[in-house]
Amino acid sequence: MRNLPLASSRWETVIGLGLGWLMIGMLVMPAGVSFNPGRLYQVTLVVLLYLPVFCLAIRQRGALWRGLWPQPAFRAFLLLVAWATLSMCWGQQDRPGDEFGRIVSVVLFVLGCQLWGGERPARMEMLLTAVGWAMAVAALAYSMIFLRAPHPENLDQVRITGEGVIATSNYAAAAMGAACVWLAQLPDRGRAWRVASMAAFMALLLFVALTQSRSVWLALAACALATPLWQRSRAGVLVAALVAVVVLVLSVIALAWPLPVLMERGASYRPQILVKALHLIAAHPWLGLGQGTEFTIVVGGQHLTHSHNVLTQAAILLGLPGLAMMVAMWALVAWSGWRHRGEPLGRVTLGLWVYASVALQFDMPQLLDSPRPGWLLIWLPFALALGLEARTRRAASPRLH
Secondary structure (H helix, E strand, O other), X not given: OOOHHHHHHHHHHHXXXXXXXXXXXXXXXXXXXXXXEOHHHHHHHHHHHHHHHHHHHHHOOOHHHHHHOOOHHHHHHHHHHHHXXXXXXXXXXXXXXXXXXXHHHHHHHHXXXXXXXXXXXXXXXXXXXXXXXXXXXXXXXXXXXXXXXXXXXXXXXXXXXXXXXXXXXXXHHHHHHHHHHHHHHOOOOOHHHHHHHHHHHHHHHHHHHHHOOHHHXXXXXXXXXXXXXXXXXXXXXXXXHHHHHHHHHHHHHHHHOOOHHHXXXXXXXXXXXXXXXXXXXXXXXXXXXXXXXXXXXXXXXXXEOOOOOHHHHHHHHXXXXXXXXXXXXXXXXXXXXXXXXXXXXXXXXXXHHHHHHHHOOOOOOOOOOOOOHHHHHOHHHHHHHHHHHHHHHHHHOHHHO
8 A cells, every 4th residue: 555656646647648648649640531530540549548547547436426426517518428328329331339438538538537637637738838839849840841842722621630640630739729829828938938838829820820721710700819918917908908818909900801811611501501500400309319419411512421510510419419419528528617707727728618619610520539639629628628627626625635
């Protein structure tokens, strides 16, 4: 028993590496069919994250569970997971085992964040900073390769992408944009730290600009406009307000004199997709099609495999009950972030919540799926919110554990 804390510390170190690799690996590792995570990437996550989380959670003999179970957000999450798992009974999956594995991987990621940074928020802040910087290096490398390559005149063919699961412009922009959001909310730790974060921030913004992803641009603008609401220090409020004014002015200019890049692709069939999605929901309103069931939306001669909207996607697969569970969970994330807006991770949670609430209305609707940029928008802020609430409970009730 004397070696138990040392062993737990080693497990936590591996989990920290696994969390970092999950976020960085999706930018560089080869993908499988339809931009799904490749087998090698998945195997490394099993070794570095999923198995260590499972083993350490068992070693802690229920301590992790006792810290999370009282939280309404965690209960809503478990209810959503249980409903999604149950819905597989009436769904049609080619590989039910793989689908269940995806659900389990989401649960293990959420638990892994608690085991790594639940009691030590500084560790999570350091991890997010290091990952943000690494993502900026990848963004800069992709940008340099893109800018040096010859391009055709067709606008749709000159949007930058990444590799692996971010080999589409919108997914790549969403991942890099999320890193922008959390780097902007984390405190600096000296001049060198500030310069490095600013350089990373600019590299990420350059990449996002080159993707021409209007949904991510809108999400970042919304986040910039909302940031003054949760800043506590006077300097933070002034800087955030200045950025918000600049963004507001640029937005007004863009609306008054729209650039071709904003108009040439039109609405990208989003209204038509929404109508088709609502028809699918109306056909199976209460049970949905079932988690993992494939469906197709045909618009403009394109066959789409998802609804490009997280709300309609959840309702199509999980029915209105599943949608209600997801909305309840998401609302509790916002409340936790707001209650802890005086803490860096509270501000990160709020920033990602606003950013995701906008971006996920246009793409990346996969809720319970394998690791992809949507995890940074949905499950990362959710995990951070759980950590915030767990620490508050421990501070109020020292004997809880």
